[in-house]
Structures are given as C-alpha cells and as structure tokens.
Amino acid sequence: MDEKMVNLKINGLAVQARAGSTILEAARRVNIEIPTLCHLKGINEIGACRICVVEVKNAKSLVPACVYPVSEGMEVKTNTLKVQKSRRMTLELILSDHRKDCVNCVRSKNCELQNLSNDLGVDFLRFGKHEKEPMPESSTVHLIRDNSKCILCRRCIAMCGAVQGVSVLAPVERGFRTKVSTAFDKKLSDVPCVKCGQCIAVCPTGALTDKEYTQEVWEALEDPDKHVVIGTAPSARATLGECFGMPIGTNVEGKMVAALRRLGFDGVFDVDTAADLTIMEEGTELLERLEKGGPFPLITSCSPGWIGFAEYFYPEFLPNISSCKSPQQMFGAIMKTYYAKKKGIDPKDIFVVTVMPCTAKKYEITRSGQSAAGSGIPDVDVALTTREISRMITRAGIDFVNLPKEDFDPAFGEASGAAHIFGATGGVMEAALRTVAEILTGKPLERPEFHEVRGTKNIKEAEYDIAGKKIRVAVTSGLANARKLLDRIKNGEAEYHFVEIMGCPGGCVNGGGQPIQPGPVRGFTDLRSLRAKALYDEDRGMTLRKSHENETIKKLYEEFLEKPGSHKAHEILHTTYQPRSRY
Amino acid sequence: MAKTNGLCLGISEQEARLKDYIEKTGRDPSLLLSYLQEAQEIFGYLPEEVQVIISKETGIPLADIYGVVTFYSQFSLVPKGRNSISVCLGTACYVKGAGDILARIKELLNIEVGGVTEDGLFSLDATRCVGACGLAPVVLINKDVYPKMTVDAVEEVLKKYRNKEEPGE
Numbered sequence: 001m002d003e004k005m006v007n008l009k010i011n012g013l014a015v016q017a018r019a020g021s022t023i024l025e026a027a028r029r030v031n032i033e034i035p036t037l038c039h040l041k042g043i044n045e046i047g048a049c050r051i052c053v054v055e056v057k058n059a060k061s062l063v064p065a066c067v068y069p070v071s072e073g074m075e076v077k078t079n080t081l082k083v084q085k086s087r088r089m090t091l092e093l094i095l096s097d098h099r100k101d102c103v104n105c106v107r108s109k110n111c112e113l114q115n116l117s118n119d120l121g122v123d124f125l126r127f128g129k130h131e132k133e134p135m136p137e138s139s140t141v142h143l144i145r146d147n148s149k150c151i152l153c154r155r156c157i158a159m160c161g162a163v164q165g166v167s168v169l170a171p172v173e174r175g176f177r178t179k180v181s182t183a184f185d186k187k188l189s190d191v192p193c194v195k196c197g198q199c200i201a202v203c204p205t206g207a208l209t210d211k212e213y214t215q216e217v218w219e220a221l222e223d224p225d226k227h228v229v230i231g232t233a234p235s236a237r238a239t240l241g242e243c244f245g246m247p248i249g250t251n252v253e254g255k256m257v258a259a260l261r262r263l264g265f266d267g268v269f270d271v272d273t274a275a276d277l278t279i280m281e282e283g284t285e286l287l288e289r290l291e292k293g294g295p296f297p298l299i300t301s302c303s304p305g306w307i308g309f310a311e312y313f314y315p316e317f318l319p320n321i322s323s324c325k326s327p328q329q330m331f332g333a334i335m336k337t338y339y340a341k342k343k344g345i346d347p348k349d350i351f352v353v354t355v356m357p358c359t360a361k362k363y364e365i366t367r368s369g370q371s372a373a374g375s376g377i378p379d380v381d382v383a384l385t386t387r388e389i390s391r392m393i394t395r396a397g398i399d400f401v402n403l404p405k406e407d408f409d410p411a412f413g414e415a416s417g418a419a420h421i422f423g424a425t426g427g428v429m430e431a432a433l434r435t436v437a438e439i440l441t442g443k444p445l446e447r448p449e450f451h452e453v454r455g456t457k458n459i460k461e462a463e464y465d466i467a468g469k470k471i472r473v474a475v476t477s478g479l480a481n482a483r484k485l486l487d488r489i490k491n492g493e494a495e496y497h498f499v500e501i502m503g504c505p506g507g508c509v510n511g512g513g514q515p516i517q518p519g520p521v522r523g524f525t526d527l528r529s530l531r532a533k534a535l536y537d538e539d540r541g542m543t544l545r546k547s548h549e550n551e552t553i554k555k556l557y558e559e560f561l562e563k564p565g566s567h568k569a570h571e572i573l574h575t576t577y578q579p580r581s582r583y
Numbered sequence: 584m585a586k587t588n589g590l591c592l593g594i595s596e597q598e599a600r601l602k603d604y605i606e607k608t609g610r611d612p613s614l615l616l617s618y619l620q621e622a623q624e625i626f627g628y629l630p631e632e633v634q635v636i637i638s639k640e641t642g643i644p645l646a647d648i649y650g651v652v653t654f655y656s657q658f659s660l661v662p663k664g665r666n667s668i669s670v671c672l673g674t675a676c677y678v679k680g681a682g683d684i685l686a687r688i689k690e691l692l693n694i695e696v697g698g699v700t701e702d703g704l705f706s707l708d709a710t711r712c713v714g715a716c717g718l719a720p721v722v723l724i725n726k727d728v729y730p731k732m733t734v735d736a737v738e739e740v741l742k743k744y745r746n747k748e749e750p751g752e
Contacts (some may be wrong), residue, residue, distance in 0.1 A: 149594075161644070161647075167644030167646055167647060168644070168646055169646060170644070170647050170649065170650035171650050172646075172649060172650050172653050172654075173653045173654065174653070174654045181646075182646055182649075183631075183634070183644075183645035183648070183649040184631055191645075191646070216610055259660035481635040582645075583635050583638075583645065
C-alpha cells in the first residue's frame with residue numbers, strides 16, 4: 001500500500017492512521033470506542049447528531065470524530081469531562097423531543113438511543129418531560145413509521161436514496177419543524193416505496209418498525225380446523241441466531257427447525273426446496289431463450305423489492321424479468337395444490353406461514369396472480385420477518401440457544417447446496433449455472449463453484465464458455481447498483497444473457513427483515529460476508545449441490561408438474577408484472 | 584414577456600416555458616434552486632404538478648424537491664394573490680409597530696399570514712428584514728415600497744390596489 005499514513009495521539013496512545021481517515025476510524029485501531037448515533041459508515045457520514053464529539057488540542061471547539069479527518073501530530077482526547085458533559089447534553093436534548101415509550105417499544109433493548117443514554121449516564125432529564133403523542137403512519141403492508149420517535153439522524157433517508165436509489169424519504173421543512181417525510185407528506189403507500197425495509201434495518205430507534213403479523217399466526221396455530229405449515233427462507237438460518245445473542249454468521253438451521261416445531265406448526269418445511277424448483281423453472285427459461293436468441297438479458301425474479309423497483313422505475317425491463325414466482329410463492333403454491341392433494345386437506349384449511357429476511361415479501365403475498373389453488377386462496381397467508389419469528393420464539397418461552405438440532409419434515413425438506421446459497425448475492429446465478437451447464441453439456445461439472453459471481457463487489461461480471469456457447473452474466477445487489485447496471489444495459493454499454501438482481505445490498509442475508517445490528521457493528525463488521533459465509537460453508541459440506549439432482553423435486557415433476565416449463569408448471573409457478581406510476 | 588404574477592393559468596404554455604428553461608440549462612440537478620425560482624416566476628407558486636415536471640425533467644426525486652421547497656420560505660405551495668403584500672418584521676420595523684400594521688392588514692383582508700383573499704386579489708406574508716431599516720416600518724406590495732407605514736394608512740393603500748384593473752406593477 002502506498003497510502004500516506006499520519007501519526008497522531010489518542011488519549012495519549014500513539015496511533016498510525018491512513019491520511020484522510022476519520023478520528024473515529026483511527027480510534028478503533030487502538031480499541032477506543034467513540035459513541036455514535038447518526039453515523040453509518042459509508043452511508044450516512046454527516047456529523048449531524050454530535051454524540052461523537054471529542055477534544056482536539058488547539059481546536060476552537062469540540063469536533064465530531066465521525067467526519068473529522070486525522071492529521072499529523074494531532075492530539076485527541078475522547079473522554080474528558082467536557083466531552084462527557086457535551087454528549088450528555090446532546091442526548092438530553094434529543095430525548096426531549098423523543099417519545100420515550102421504552103416499556104412498550106419493540107426496539108427496547110435493541111435501541112441505540114436507549115443504549116447510549118444508559119452507557120453515557122443520562123440518568124436525569126431536565127427537558128421535555130411532557131409526553132409526545134404517537135403519530136403512526138401505517139399505510140403500507142410492511143412497516144409503521146412513527147415520527148414521534150424519530151431523532152432526525154437521516155440514516156433512513158441515506159439508505160432509501162444513496163443505497164437503494166428509491167428516494168421516497170427526505171428531510172422536509174426546517175428548524176424545529178424538520179421531519180422525515182415523503183413528497184407532499186403523502187402516505188408511504190402513495191409513493192414509489194419498494195418495501196425493501198432497509199430503512200427499518202438502519203433506524204436507531206423505534207421510529208421505523210415492522211408491521212407485525214404474529215397475532216394471525218398465533219390464532220391459526222390455536223385453530224383446530226387449520227393445518228398450519230411454515231417454510232423458512234435460505235438466509236433466515238444464517239441470521240436468526242443473532243436475535244438470541246449468537247455470533248454473526250452462525251448457521252442455526254437445526255435449532256430453528258426445533259424451535260418452529262415447538263411452536264406447534266403441523267409441518268416445518270424448507271423454502272430452499274422451492275428454491276431448487278425455481279432453478280428448474282428459471283433455468284428452463286434461460287435455456288429456451290438461449291435457443292430462441294432472446295430476449296436478453298433474462299433477469300431473476302426472486303426479490304420482490306427488485307420487482308417493485310422495476311415496476312416503478314424500469315418498466316422497460318419487465319419483459320426481461322423471469323416469469324417465475326419467487327421461491328416463497330412457489331412454496332406456498334405447492335403447499336396449497338400438490339401437498340393439499342397428497343394430504344387430502346382442502347387448500348382453504350391450509351395456513352401457510354413463511355420466515356423471510358424481507359419486508360417486501362409481505363407485499364408479495366398480496367400481489368395478484370399469487371393464488372395457484374384458486375382465487376381467494378393466497379399461496380402464502382403470512383410472511384414473517386426473521387425478527388418477527390424470533391419474537392414468537394421468545395414469547396413462547398423457548399430456550400433457542402440450547403435447543404437440539406432437528407431436521408425439516410421430509411415431505412418438503414430436502415434441498416441442495418445450490419438452494420442454500422440463494423440467500424447471498426450471486427447465489428441464484430451460481431445455482432442456475434450449475435444446472436444449466438450440466439443440461440447443456442450433458443455431463444457433470446468438475447467443480448460446481450462459480451467464484452466469479454460470489455462476494456460483495458457492487459457489480460460482478462463473468463463470461464462462461466458452456467458447450468461451445470459463450471454465456472455472459474452479471475450480478476448486482478442494492479437498487480442503486482441495479483440502476484447503474486440497468487442504465488449500462490439500456491445505453492448499449494453492456495450485454496448479458498443472464499442477470500441476477502437482489503433488492504438489498506449483499507442479497508437476502510442483508511435483507512430489510514433481518515436482525516437489526518447497531519450502527520457501530522454495521523460499520524465495522526462485514527455483515528454481508530459473515531452471514532453469506534454460513535450459507536457457502538453449508539453448501540460446500542453437502543453431497544447434493546445441484547437443484548436438478550434433488551429427489552423431492554424430481555418426484556414433484558413426475559407426479560404433478562410434468563416437466564419444467566410445462567403448461568401446468570406455468571399455471572402454478574409463474575406470474576406477471578405491470579408498470580406502475582411513480583407520481 | 585407578460586408577467587403572470589398571479590394564479591396558475593394556461594398550464595401548457597407555462598409548462599413549455601419551464602421545460603424550455605430546464606432544457607437550455609442542461610437539465611442539471613445542481614441547478615434545482617434556480618429551476619424552482621423560475622417555476623415560481625412562471626406559475627406564481629409550486630404546486631405538485633409543477634414539482635413533478637421538474638422531477639421528470641431533471642431526474643431529481645420528488646421527495647427531495649419537496650424537501651427543498653419546504654425548506655426555503657421564498658417558495659410557496661399555495662397560489663399567491665394577484666397583489667403580494669409583505670410586511671417586514673425585522674427588528675427595526677417591529678419596534679416601530681410593524682406588528683400592529685400586520686394585524687390591521689389581517690383584519691381588513693380577513694386572512695392569516697401565508698393566506699390569500701377569497702377573490703384572489705391579495706396574499707399576505709411576513710418577511711425578515713428587507714434592509715430598509717431607515718424607512719421603518721416598511722410594507723412591500725408587489726414591487727412598491729411603502730415607507731414609514733401607519734396603521735391608519737393601511738386601508739387607503741389597499742384601496743389603490745382594489746381599484747386597479749391590471750394587477751401589480
């Protein structure tokens with residue numbers, strides 16, 4: 001590295017830091033933690049909240065460590081009485097305009113504001129003792145926004161704009177009247193929100209929370225006339241442990257299955273099996289297009305955040321998107337058709353619940369064309385986030401960490417390694433390539449790994465020579481990245497046969513419905529890679545690593561769906577999209 | 584070019600003018616403030632339809648535009664009256680009785696600050712210092728300056744505008 005380094009002192013300790021880096025980053029190098037609140041590394045670095053102030057020798061006033069660059073010979077003190085007093089005053093002022101509803105707040109114990117107040121010793125409030133009124137906005141299916149708890153850190157705005165390229169949230173008005181709002185203060189359901197939920201995942205307080213659907217599930221579980229089944233998304237097993245204090249990147253598949261069985265579900269299934277089914281259908285679509293010569297690129301359809309984005313912002317690409325339903329919807333569709341028939345249960349009496357890393361899945365289940373068993377019978381009844389299922393497990397008094405490992409129910413529990421990696425960016429592409437390559441060449445792959453499409457690079461590209469055909473692919477995640485890629489394709493600067501787009505940065509492991517990690521953890525831990533590793537490790541240890549070798553899927557086609565891409569498969573497993581107006 | 588200082592009329596011709604201006608300046612998102620000023624000049628105010636035009640022409644998200652419009656007091660979301668009254672509430676004007684003058688105008692026109700009379704003839708704003716403290720208290724009507732205003736003179740001044748056939752200037 002030829003980067004210039006500078007020498008400084010922090011609390012008397014000598015530190016070497018890269019020129020241009022911040023005091024906050026330099027302090028980390030010597031294990032000094034400076035508290036932050038609005039800061040989100042690489043996303044929201046605006047020095048707005050002033051919690052991270054430190055003393056710098058010869059500086060006129062305290063400076064915000066999150067944006068203040070280091071310089072040669074600088075002397076920093078991070079914990080003087082002056083600093084402590086300033087931080088406490090700032091917190092008191094923020095709290096004076098915050099609805100302190102901690103007892104009833106879903107973010108209690110996982111609230112950055114609450115934790116800072118405890119950690120920094122704010123034990124007495126002089127201002128704003130009058131309680132604010134709640135102001136919930138709950139127009140969309142996936143979240144509740146309550147500005148009475150908003151501290152104006154602007155993380156959600158940065159997420160929605162810079163990272164997701166959606167920009168439905170903005171700071172509105174000025175001074176004391178400033179609030180986070182939408183254009184013309186419209187309901188979130190009346191603006192082009194794609195329901196990715198990334199705003200919830202970065203909110204430090206309870207201003208943005210899941211709209212919770214656990215009550216419907218509890219009621220179904222107690223209803224003797226309902227056959228209640230649950231299926232879990234590929235990425236939920238890589239993250240659920242975090243809700244119970246386990247290290248980031250722990251694969252808790254077995255414990256998760258045990259917990260769900262203890263909650264009383266009649267069937268505990270793996271949506272990964274449906275992911276293998278998706279590969280059969282989507283792979284067939286790709287093979288058909290390769291034969292017919294287009295239209296290219298074929299774009300994946302698993303991510304409902306991406307689908308919403310395409311419908312609002314890139315309708316010209318709708319014909320490119322695979323008509324395959326997402327694995328969640330394929331799972332529900334199979335439950336209410338094939339599974340219902342085999343079990344001899346009326347589909348109306350089957351209640352399908354899913355565990356998803358995603359808030360847009362709550363919207364997906366309400367879309368039209370998602371009821372394979374007939375109108376009025378949705379493929380999926382309730383889509384829970386990883387966070388919601390963790391709350392159910394806690395409420396039921398299940399000691400998650402000490403549970404034994406159990407296996408999914410065999411009726412729909414077998415899945416390939418290809419399906420497991422769906423949860424990471426590049427996973428769907430790799431899974432599809434494993435199957436398509438073997439079908440095209442007619443012989444088994446020497447190695448099933450496609451390393452070029454793995455990792456957290458914003459846009460990944462590769463070209464593969466398969467049976468004499470050159471297949472160009474691209475993978476991206478995060479919708480601002482998708483925008484860049486789509487614009488390049490639109491302008492003729494790039495051509496691909498197959499493109500994978502996931503709505504959330506890093507794919508489903510970093511989805512908007514995943515466990516919330518506080519800003520400092522997000523900033524200094526590679527969440528996306530750690531969580532993805534849990535899935536890639538599982539894949540590597542398996543013998544079944546290709547979707548088309550999954551016996552459950554083979555049987556499903558033999559007994560019910562005929563063959564991939566059949567008329568029947570289209571009726572049950574495929575869907576349509578329509579352009580939507582942004583204004 | 585005729586000033587439209589007033590209500591939103593004949594959208595298509597005004598829309599063409601705004602689009603033309605944005606086109607000529609290169610559809611540059613960093614010029615948002617001047618696009619908004621031009622739009623307010625053309626339409627008299629910045630309703631949703633006008634902000635949508637700017638959003639479509641520049642690619643700036645509508646929420647961001649709305650954020651800027653609500654940040655600056657110079658921009659208005661409601662139509663202005665044909666005659667725009669501004670009462671200076673800067674320190675000098677205020678101590679010389681601008682508050683009473685404002686109250687008298689509100690009483691005579693039966694509107695609040697930021698409002699428009701039902702007949703669309705007057706709108707009323709309170710401004711910060713206009714930089715004419717020597718003339719305090721100051722009232723501006725369109726581009727006319729009324730120095731050393733008194734409560735008693737208000738009615739007479741307003742009458743002048745009521746009687747005018749043509750608005751403003």
